Amino acid sequence: MTLVLALLVGGAFGFMLDRVGASDPGEIIGMLRLTHLRLMKTILLAIGVGAVLTFAGLLAGFVDPVHLSVKTAHLGVVLGGLLLGAGFGMAGYCPGTGLAAAATGRIDACFFVVGGLVGAAGYMLTHTLWAGAGVLAPIAGGKVTLGPIAGTSYPALIEAVSGEWLGIAVGVVFIAIAVAIPDTLRPTRAVRPPGRRFEATG
Amino acid sequence: MYAPWTIGGVLLGFVFFVAVLLVQPVGVSTQFVVVDAILWDAADHAAITLDPASATGYTSTNAYLAEGGGRYAAQAAEFPGYGLVFVAALMLGAFLSALLRGGVGRRERAMPSIWRARFGDNPARRWIACFGGGAIVLYGARLAGGCTSGHMMSGTMQTALSGFLFSFATFAAAVPTAVAIYRRER
Incomplete structure (x- = not known):
């Protein structure tokens, strides 16, 4: 049964990643260069919708809080995020979208995936160095969320406010940002209206 | 599309x-x-x-x-x-x-047009860059304890501090890298 769910949820996730253009490095790099923000709007809206539905479901009681999985905050999250970001900005792939792109027949994505297996093996061999240096020590409470969530033992940054309502508020903020972001922050020649440069002579 | x-x-x-x-x-x-x-x-x-x-x-x-x-x-x-x-x-x-x-078109499958516009038609350069990029991305993801899916999407969706830290760090590196590397569009 779990494996059937894995097929359904994983299949829907991969299908949607490709549908929104996340498996296309041209779209990813356009987003990261801030020239084509459609994908950024899509992802922010998705996170917002996911947050509102999840926390509303927790409040209504039909989402089981044990299904939540909050990861530890540590210095490695920031260092690893910087490394991942550099590779993401160069290749235009992240782990999930690289796999999706490889499945759509992109040869460069296959090289990305094989490189990823090598990188993950490299981490397996060097993990103890990071752990020994204290980089992986929890900060600010470790597996911490904005507010306390009923049915979980995660510590909260803001103890006084309901984590569920904060989660809905965060979701609404993400949706509002998605709506507010323009299609581009750095217009390129390609997105200017065609023929405009002839106005002066016309 | x-x-x-x-x-x-x-x-x-x-x-x-x-x-x-x-x-x-x-x-x-x-x-x-x-x-x-x-x-x-x-x-x-x-x-x-x-x-x-x-x-x-x-x-x-x-x-x-x-x-x-x-x-x-x-x-x-x-x-x-x-x-x-x-x-x-x-x-x-x-x-x-x-x-x-x-x-996906045959030319686009070999390498994306955005790369071709910047670095030319030799696919080997793109493939080597992607291999190296994949290694950096997955090394970073495991150091961080998650990737764009687990930290950025799932983490921020659950209001996890780790998800916000990760997202901030990722974009702080990815945006300047992409701007510096890809000076021309398609």
Whole structure:
């Protein structure tokens, strides 16, 4: 049964990643260069919708809080995020979208995936160095969320406010940002209206 | 060609929600470790062993795989588990979607046009860059304890501090890198 769910949820996730253009490095790099923000709007809206539905479901009681999985905050999250970001900005792939792109027949994505297996093996061999240096020590409470969530033992940054309502508020903020972001922050020649440069002579 | 941000965002967000509703938040990068561990154990059966003292019943000679009560060792030993089938299905879903929208063109499959416009027609350069990029991305993801899926999408969706830290760091590196490398558009 779990494996059937894995097929359904994983299949829907991969299908949607490709549908929104996340498996296309041209779209990813356009987003990261801030020239084509459609994908950024899509992802922010998705996170917002996911947050509102999840926390509303927790409040209504039909989402089981044990299904939540909050990861530890540590210095490695920031260092690893910087490394991942550099590779993401160069290749235009992240782990999930690289796999999706490889499945759509992109040869460069296959090289990305094989490189990823090598990188993950490299981490397996060097993990103890990071752990020994204290980089992986929890900060600010470790597996911490904005507010306390009923049915979980995660510590909260803001103890006084309901984590569920904060989660809905965060979701609404993400949706509002998605709506507010323009299609581009750095217009390129390609997105200017065609023929405009002839106005002066016309 | 691609879904508008409104419909695409709502449907993708619904997938995130369904994942939490039914099983657990979406996550991908762990499976790169699990596949490495499966390959390693196939080559050397002493890599992952039964251990009644560990929480999952498995341990490994590698400290990372043995961590957390042997949770990575267990995922490699008891495959295919949820996580691995999830990423296999992810690939199948992406394949079906690409098929339905007419597939990716032959030139684009070799390397994306945005790379071609900047670095020319030699695909080997792109492939080497992608291999190196993949290695950096997955090394970083495992150091961070998650990737764009597990930290950025699932983490921020659950209001996890780690998700916000990760997202900030990722974009702080990815935006300047992409701006510096790709000076020209398609």
